[in-house]
Amino acid sequence: MRVFVLLALVGMLTISPRAWGWNDASRMATIQSIVERGTLAIDGTDFHTMDKVSIGGQFFSDKPATPQLAGAMVYAPLRAAGIELHTGWSLAYYLITLLTVKLLWWLSLIAFYKALGYTGLTQSRRLLLTTALGVGTLALTWSATFNSHSWAASWVTIGLLFLLRARTGTRPTASAFGGGLAFGLAGGADIATLALPVAFGCSLAFDRWLRRRLWAYATGLALALAPWLVTNYAISGGLVPVQLVARYFLFPGSPWTPEQLTGAQMNSGAALAGYSFSLLFGGRGFLLYNPLALLAIPLLLREFSKRRRFAVEALATTGASMLIFGYYALWSNNFSGASYSIRWFVPLLPLWIFFCTRCYAGAGGSRWRSFSQSSRSRLRLPMSARGTHGPGSNTGRFRCL
Numbered sequence: 001m002r003v004f005v006l007l008a009l010v011g012m013l014t015i016s017p018r019a020w021g022w023n024d025a026s027r028m029a030t031i032q033s034i035v036e037r038g039t040l041a042i043d044g045t046d047f048h049t050m051d052k053v054s055i056g057g058q059f060f061s062d063k064p065a066t067p068q069l070a071g072a073m074v075y076a077p078l079r080a081a082g083i084e085l086h087t088g089w090s091l092a093y094y095l096i097t098l099l100t101v102k103l104l105w106w107l108s109l110i111a112f113y114k115a116l117g118y119t120g121l122t123q124s125r126r127l128l129l130t131t132a133l134g135v136g137t138l139a140l141t142w143s144a145t146f147n148s149h150s151w152a153a154s155w156v157t158i159g160l161l162f163l164l165r166a167r168t169g170t171r172p173t174a175s176a177f178g179g180g181l182a183f184g185l186a187g188g189a190d191i192a193t194l195a196l197p198v199a200f201g202c203s204l205a206f207d208r209w210l211r212r213r214l215w216a217y218a219t220g221l222a223l224a225l226a227p228w229l230v231t232n233y234a235i236s237g238g239l240v241p242v243q244l245v246a247r248y249f250l251f252p253g254s255p256w257t258p259e260q261l262t263g264a265q266m267n268s269g270a271a272l273a274g275y276s277f278s279l280l281f282g283g284r285g286f287l288l289y290n291p292l293a294l295l296a297i298p299l300l301l302r303e304f305s306k307r308r309r310f311a312v313e314a315l316a317t318t319g320a321s322m323l324i325f326g327y328y329a330l331w332s333n334n335f336s337g338a339s340y341s342i343r344w345f346v347p348l349l350p351l352w353i354f355f356c357t358r359c360y361a362g363a364g365g366s367r368w369r370s371f372s373q374s375s376r377s378r379l380r381l382p383m384s385a386r387g388t389h390g391p392g393s394n395t396g397r398f399r400c401l
Helices: 002-013 021-037 066-080 091-119 123-136 148-167 172-187 191-205 210-236 269-281 291-305 311-331 343-360 366-372 375-387
Strands: 052-055 058-061
Touching: 002 091, 002 123, 021 058, 021 066, 052 210, 066 091, 066 148, 066 210, 091 123, 091 148, 091 343, 123 291, 123 343, 148 172, 148 191, 148 210, 148 311, 148 343, 172 191, 172 210, 191 210, 191 311, 191 343, 269 311, 291 311, 291 343, 311 343
Parallel strands: none
Antiparallel strands: 052 058
């Protein structure tokens, strides 16, 4: 379809040609080390970063390794062809991002369009809602760099499609396996996102018919998580994620203190209330940067409270969203560090936006047309597109996972 061709062009034109900040550099350092030196240790790479852990006298990236392993698979033939990865503007960085994060963004939009086919929407409305997700939310912004949040959002979208296929009887065992695999690839890149495969796994367990396919879902999930767990074990000798071990960050010259590390201390009382509000509605508030989500969330809640067709998916999404938001509200203090809005919640966007299909119910789409003409809707594209010029441009001395 021409729309997806245009989205592909938009994708190619909205990729940063260089690493932004410590987060990005930490991932590129791992990719460079794997391909050029055959090790996960990032000592001596071209990329300077403080997003790292010190274990056994060596430095390693603190990021879950799944996206970096995919990036290394892309970089290896590039380097063989003479295209070297380096700091600053880099063709290798552009191509690695294009063939991993950005390609997944585009494929996830196709998956989202197909998922909307189960709602009964017309083709034109499915295309409108798919385009709204793709270019009108931070899904576009965070597909501009090599990061885990866009990666996770893409795999979550693909996982949703597989589980809808399973629930409607389309090769249910294979679809359940695919759903587990996709959610595992999301969780292997973004630890908090593991709440999603747990929530959707519970939805399968409580379904009498799909319960028999739970083994396939669990198998796919385990296979997808294996690369992250194996690399984590290779680095630390254990399965506890290195991001959660505070002492690994307290090396000589480290900019971090225990108070700055996500998960180290719990917020409470007025501080918790104020921080929670600011995560959503503050100067970098996630809902203010994604106005469509303001429409989607009430529709999501009504879906399961009214026990409508997608009540199971709505309940799983709501439960996982509350766990992810609650985790960061309770145990972080840095508004996701140096980033354009709150990147932690980007993987939830496709699930939320899916329930905007209810805008078309009953009134022939009048509510959608009313919303699309509002000032909030007109601001979505400029806000998301502006962020692609520097998703990590909001600087601050905070570490985020």
